[in-house]
Amino acid sequence: MFRFTIRQIEIFLKVCEAEGFRRASEALGISEAAISHQICLLEEQLGGALFCRRRGAAIQLLPEGEAFRDAATQFVRQGLALGQRLAPSPAAPTCITIHTGPHLLEDALRPALPQFLRRHPEINLNLVIPKTRKWLKQAILADKVQGALLNVKSAEELPHSQALAQTDMGIYACPTIAARIRADPAQPIDLILPNSDHPDAASQIRYLRHAGVNFRIAGHYPFHDVAIRMASEGAGALVVLSSIVTSLDPSGILEEVQKLGVWQTRLYLSPQLARDHAEALRGFFTKAAQKLSDPAPDA
Numbered sequence: 001m002f003r004f005t006i007r008q009i010e011i012f013l014k015v016c017e018a019e020g021f022r023r024a025s026e027a028l029g030i031s032e033a034a035i036s037h038q039i040c041l042l043e044e045q046l047g048g049a050l051f052c053r054r055r056g057a058a059i060q061l062l063p064e065g066e067a068f069r070d071a072a073t074q075f076v077r078q079g080l081a082l083g084q085r086l087a088p089s090p091a092a093p094t095c096i097t098i099h100t101g102p103h104l105l106e107d108a109l110r111p112a113l114p115q116f117l118r119r120h121p122e123i124n125l126n127l128v129i130p131k132t133r134k135w136l137k138q139a140i141l142a143d144k145v146q147g148a149l150l151n152v153k154s155a156e157e158l159p160h161s162q163a164l165a166q167t168d169m170g171i172y173a174c175p176t177i178a179a180r181i182r183a184d185p186a187q188p189i190d191l192i193l194p195n196s197d198h199p200d201a202a203s204q205i206r207y208l209r210h211a212g213v214n215f216r217i218a219g220h221y222p223f224h225d226v227a228i229r230m231a232s233e234g235a236g237a238l239v240v241l242s243s244i245v246t247s248l249d250p251s252g253i254l255e256e257v258q259k260l261g262v263w264q265t266r267l268y269l270s271p272q273l274a275r276d277h278a279e280a281l282r283g284f285f286t287k288a289a290q291k292l293s294d295p296a297p298d299a
Contacts, residue, residue: 006079008042009072011035012050016069020058093122094277098147098285099130101200103224104265107247108288109149116284123277133157133203140268148268149285151241153207153261161268164289169263171213172245172254173237181237181257189257190218192227192236204239211260213239224248243292265289 011028015035018024025032043049050065061069100109105127117125130136130148139145140159151167152158171189173181181189191208194201208215218236221227228248231238238254241263245254267285269278 003045004042008038008045009076011038012042013069013072013076015039015051015059016061016065091122093124094274095124095126096146096273096277096281097126097128098149098281099136099145100127100149101151102129103241103244103247104149104151104289104292105129106224107244108292109285112284112288112291116280120280123280125281133200143270143272145268146270146273147281149265149289151263151265153263155264155266158266158268161266163264163266164286165265165292166262167265167292168242169239169260170242170256171237171239171258171260172231173257174232174234174253175255176234177237178255178257186214188214188216190236191215192219192221192230192238193217194227195220195222198222207260208239213258213260228254247292265292 011024014028015021015024018027021032021035021039025035028035039051043051046068048064049062050068051059052062053059109127113125113127117123133150136145136148136150137157137159140148148158148161149164150158153169155161155163171181171191177190181187194204219230221230224240224244225248227238227240228245230236232249232253237257239260242256267282267289269281273281
């Protein structure tokens, strides 16, 4: 069909690129004699010379060789394009959005995320903080979210979810304030609370009132690490999960003044997710959550 072979075209273009048989031979890993033999065959099959050869001088393309080089380059490009057109396109990764809390996001999920994404390039995982927990609960019941991972005090807060781990909730303070609270438990506790626009602000106040904690507001914080620093420096006591204290107060400055109950880390995954995606996500979230707290039985 053709008056040349694909291999001959490859060798010819490499000679043109390298501007000589010797460098082409080094690039292709074959002998210079083999290069010369293939070029001679190509010229014989085409019916004319492609190069001007002079003893002691570098070879040069003849006008016929330049024209054939341009045509051969176009031929190779079209061949590559044809192969790509027939090859199946790689599937685009599936975008999955999971709602989670600031503590889990920063201290458990983000550190483990690079390894997960390397192992599962088919998943484009998007981790976001929900608008409010009330909104998230309603969205789950309506099957309008793909998943959620939260620390909650009861399974009712995250419907259709399973428990992955558990951690204690308590009031923590620096030694000076802790001693003051213990000395006069009837006095209101000066607490540092989340900013009003923090996703956990309203739920934390409701939780404190339900638990019967007598408190007054001593300040506000935007992030957990800021809260731990403020409490360590004596700005007030802090209502916080023990896993947060363990993560952000490794020196153990803060003392637990009062236990407020056990919270669970619970996971919800939409039944609409593909099974292999759901299994990969469940394994990732289980491992990450249990690094921060003790395992809890499934519920």
